Amino acid sequence: MNIYNSLTKRVEEFKENVPGKVAMYTCGPTVYHFAHIGNLRTYIMEDVLEKLLRYSGYDVKRVMNITDVGHLSSDADTGEDKMLAGAKREHKTVMEIAKYYTEVFFSDCAKLNIKTPDVVEPATNCIPEFIKMISSLLEKGYAYKAGENIYFDTSKLSEYYVFGNQNEDDLKVGVREDVTEDTNKRNKNDFVLWFTKSKFEDQALKWDSPWGVGYPGWHIECSCISMKHLGEYMDIHCGGVDNMFPHHTNEIAQSESYLGHKWCNYWFHVHHLNDETGKMSKSKGEFLTVSLIEKKGYDPLAYRFFTLQSHYRKPLTFSYEALDQASATFKKLKNRIAQIPAEGEVDDAVVKQWHDKFEQTVGNDVNTAMGITLLYDAIKEDMNGATKRAVIDDFDKVLSLDLLKADTAQGAGNDVDDELAAFVEAKIEERKEAKKAKDFAKADAIRNELLEKGIVIEDTREGVKWHKA
């Protein structure tokens, strides 16, 4: 398997630390608001990567944090506390906000067939681990106390910008004009490990520490949570491309200073989802969530399909037109699959051949678009129905598009057999033709015929949906 490594800026052959095992870490959400579908693109691609590793025979352990404390509105420790802002906005407590948005996040993930990582750990669970690492960094001279906060001293490192390409302007990204610079910092890029002199009088969550009552900075949590569950050596660390600096840069700085050796070998970064005007942000225009696209009649899996059609290292441009197109393609694909009869006996050797081809194709730097092309190739290929369905089922272990389920795209949650689903799909096609030919009597007759079989159809923006009466 090959994977692009942001550290070396090359596609490299993946080599794990412990034979057959992969220790994988994902930066989780800051649970102060809904997840944007752009953030979810990252989680979809990380999900594909994890499933691809399993598909290739690795035993994967994946850990994710939940940021429920310490993340300020600028990633560089300035601005307001995101959790506190969320609580004020909704007149709730910080913990209520955290609980609610954590649940919403995992429900969105479930709708997109994103598997929950093996370990999910909220930052507020790990205060002793943070204190231990910070104490050690102070002892080793990598951290200092100033203005009653503890900071990491970036000047102690021979190489701080491990991902390259960063310059001082990056620090200004996301910093609002009314935010004053932290004069306690010895170097511009130093970052907070522990706040005691909080600028937020009403900071909700505080803990006792050797340096006074306070709370952890954002970056420290990923280092501690990953080491708690994955040990001192990690194979793959994932996140969005916007996490590279300062978040991942700081994670590496403190982790490797603490450990005294290299920490993680491969860094996997997923690029942005943009709208036509540029980067999508939560403050601009419509806030795109899974629920919103669902309300507009889209199947969340059509969004997953949309993201799989492009490469994770390229920015993806979102528009409703593009999503319409992906939805239509996805629907057609599912219809084609629904019509493949489950006839004959599964030829395991053939399934294995396609499995290897898929592993090789998608395994070339998570090339999901080529994986979908291969899926079409398999559908076109001359083999018996049962084998073909087995191949599709096998690919779906990675793609997770419910390709054989009858039928999420049109009949979400329907518990009907494939034969009936194929029949309904065929009738819906027939009715579409009738409507096109303005033969509304025939269209109505088809609707009634389906109703007699207990199937209700609905015309939606995305096309015709159906469900059991």
Ligand SMILES: [Zn+2]
């Ligand atoms: Zn992180």
